[in-house]
Amino acid sequence: MSTQTSPGSVDAYPCPYCRMTAPLTASATCRTCGAPAKVRELVSDSGWEELPGAADMAHIQFGRSHVQITGTFVPVADFNLHPGDRIWFSHHKLTFAESSVKLANYKDGKSFVTRLLAKMENFQLQATGPGHVALSDNHLGEIVSLPLDKGKSMWVRSHTFLAATDSVTYSPTANNLYFRVRNGDETETEYPLGQYDDVFHAPNEQGLLLLHSPGNTMFRDLKPHETVYVKPDALLYRDLTVSTFLTAEYPRAQFSIFGGLFGNNYANRNVWLKLTGPGRVAISSKYEKEFNPPHPIIAGTVEFLRW
Numbered sequence: 001m002s003t004q005t006s007p008g009s010v011d012a013y014p015c016p017y018c019r020m021t022a023p024l025t026a027s028a029t030c031r032t033c034g035a036p037a038k039v040r041e042l043v044s045d046s047g048w049e050e051l052p053g054a055a056d057m058a059h060i061q062f063g064r065s066h067v068q069i070t071g072t073f074v075p076v077a078d079f080n081l082h083p084g085d086r087i088w089f090s091h092h093k094l095t096f097a098e099s100s101v102k103l104a105n106y107k108d109g110k111s112f113v114t115r116l117l118a119k120m121e122n123f124q125l126q127a128t129g130p131g132h133v134a135l136s137d138n139h140l141g142e143i144v145s146l147p148l149d150k151g152k153s154m155w156v157r158s159h160t161f162l163a164a165t166d167s168v169t170y171s172p173t174a175n176n177l178y179f180r181v182r183n184g185d186e187t188e189t190e191y192p193l194g195q196y197d198d199v200f201h202a203p204n205e206q207g208l209l210l211l212h213s214p215g216n217t218m219f220r221d222l223k224p225h226e227t228v229y230v231k232p233d234a235l236l237y238r239d240l241t242v243s244t245f246l247t248a249e250y251p252r253a254q255f256s257i258f259g260g261l262f263g264n265n266y267a268n269r270n271v272w273l274k275l276t277g278p279g280r281v282a283i284s285s286k287y288e289k290e291f292n293p294p295h296p297i298i299a300g301t302v303e304f305l306r307w
Contacts, residue, residue, distance in 0.1 A: 013037060017051055017219075018147050025059050032208075033145035034058030034069055047228075051217040051282055053142025060145055062165055062208040065129065075143045076136040077163060077210055081129025086166040091123045093135045093162060100131035108169065126166075135163050137212035141286070144217055146209040146237065148202035156198045156237045157284075160211045164200065168207035172196040177232075177246055179271070179300030181293045189300075190293065192232035192246065192271060199240070211236065215286025222277025229272040233287035239279030246302040247272045274303075 014021045018033035028037045034054030054060065054069040064082035069075050076095060079087055088106040097103060106124035127133045146154060148168060164170075175197045180189050200209055213236055222228065222242060229247060238244075249270040271293070275281050297304075 018145065020147050027057060029055050029058045031061050032147045034060045047220050048218040049220060051219040053213060054145050069143055073140055074136065076134050077143055078132060078134045080132055083130040085129045086126055087163050088124055088126045089135050089163040091125045093137060095134040095136050097127060097133040098131035101133050102128040137162060141212050141214040144211045144213050148207045148209055150202055150205050153199055153201045153240050154237055155240060156200055156211060157235055158194050158198055160236060162210040162212045165208045167205045168200055168202050168209055170198060170200045173199050177244060177301050179246060179297050179302045181295040182298050183295045213284045215284045217282055217284055219280060219282040221280050224278045226277040228275050230275065230283050231287060232273040234283045235273060236282040236284045238281045242279035242281055243276045245274040247274045248297050248302050248304050250306040
């Protein structure tokens with residue numbers, strides 16, 4: 001790991017994580033994303049840097065309202081909404097709401113069928129201030145805050161969305177990342193990132209997007225044509241300028257019999273997501289799926305790497 005001193009100013013702190021510039025809070029955290037102020041930079045030899053989640057008791061300001069992050073292992077986002085200010089979120093992530101907060105179905109113009117096909121939560125709620133409303137994903141991880149400038153869009157991994165301000169919208173967008181395998185006389189199609197992407201936008205004014213990363217989070221800024229390979233389900237978010245493709249890696253397994261070395265026909269298959277810059281990408285250290293298909297890949301948006 002390499003270390004480098006990073007200057008910061010209490011009056012105008014340029015946060016290296018959310019890329020916003022604002023005064024630090026009294027607890028030395030970024031006012032727009034809640035990350036602790038960076039004193040030293042820790043970057044791995046391969047170029048990845050830790051993206052700290054919002055610190056315990058961090059105070060994140062958005063417009064006239066704010067949200068306070070409580071807890072370290074299973075964090076809770078406690079919103080204090082100004083009268084008339086709104087957020088929206090998945091219904092099952094609601095922890096509590098004061099009686100002064102008005103709760104209603106969030107009407108985003110997306111049909112039930114679209115949500116079903118995209119495997120999204122079918123019921124979103126909207127909370128309107130004044131008052132407190134608290135949200136949690138109810139499992140280990142950290143809350144990552146993504147302020148979105150006006151006109152900015154961000155791709156986000158499914159099922160990590162926690163909440164967004166009313167100025168943020170989303171579009172379930174069909175992607176073309178798949179591979180097809182042959183299983184006997186049948187073929188099966190796999191979508192490592194799901195059939196739909198979750199793309200969030202701030203079309204008219206700056207907005208705030210909160211995600212729950214199930215593990216430690218790392219990020220890097222890819223230069224034009226720079227490429228990295230990650231496990232598909234590890235990707236947390238990326239700029240839309242980053243291109244994606246699938247890579248199937250076939251290392252030749254070798255074994256020895258009576259001193260002779262033999263190899264099988266590329267028995268082990270590893271599927272990677274190829275990311276090419278320019279743009280920012282972030283990954284989580286915890287993910288559930290390993291896409292290592294036991295059957296031959298015969299088609300798809302996939303390139304093959306054999307060695």
